[in-house]
Amino acid sequence: MSELDRLQAVLGDATKAGVYHMPQTAPEPLLRAAEANGFAVFRIDLAAAQDKAGMLDIVGKTMHFPEWFGHNLDALADCLNDFAWQPAEGYFVLLERCDGIHGRAEADFVATLQVFEQAADEWREQDIPFWCFVEMQADGINWLPDVE
Numbered sequence: 001m002s003e004l005d006r007l008q009a010v011l012g013d014a015t016k017a018g019v020y021h022m023p024q025t026a027p028e029p030l031l032r033a034a035e036a037n038g039f040a041v042f043r044i045d046l047a048a049a050q051d052k053a054g055m056l057d058i059v060g061k062t063m064h065f066p067e068w069f070g071h072n073l074d075a076l077a078d079c080l081n082d083f084a085w086q087p088a089e090g091y092f093v094l095l096e097r098c099d100g101i102h103g104r105a106e107a108d109f110v111a112t113l114q115v116f117e118q119a120a121d122e123w124r125e126q127d128i129p130f131w132c133f134v135e136m137q138a139d140g141i142n143w144l145p146d147v148e
Helices: 003-012 028-036 052-062 073-080 099-104 106-125
Strands: 019-021 040-045 091-096 130-134
Touching: 003 028, 019 106, 028 040, 028 091, 040 052, 052 073, 052 106, 073 106, 099 106, 106 130
Parallel strands: 019 130, 040 091, 091 130
Antiparallel strands: none
């Protein structure tokens, strides 16, 4: 079995989907596997986020949220749980360069990750994979699991 096939199988399993620490490898193999599975793929660079408002603005713009997105955690949950404007076989979110926002607004960052985890739980009930990978160098998210 090729690495792409293995990753496609892992990502295709909705029962394992959730929020994970990004492996210390290049993200391209995971991105290729997600695209091969027919997932909507979102690469969200949070390096410029200075606070919760900035983080939610970047997430909303990158994920092409509808105009009604209210830039708060409830609105984030609403958008992540209803991708009517972005139908796909599954969803793959890569939150890149998160060290800065984690350091500047740790509680807001953790609360945002919890919203992503709740969305994964909701999609899992519909047997649709929803993956979120968090790329950070710091140890501040050591509670997140690594994907196998």
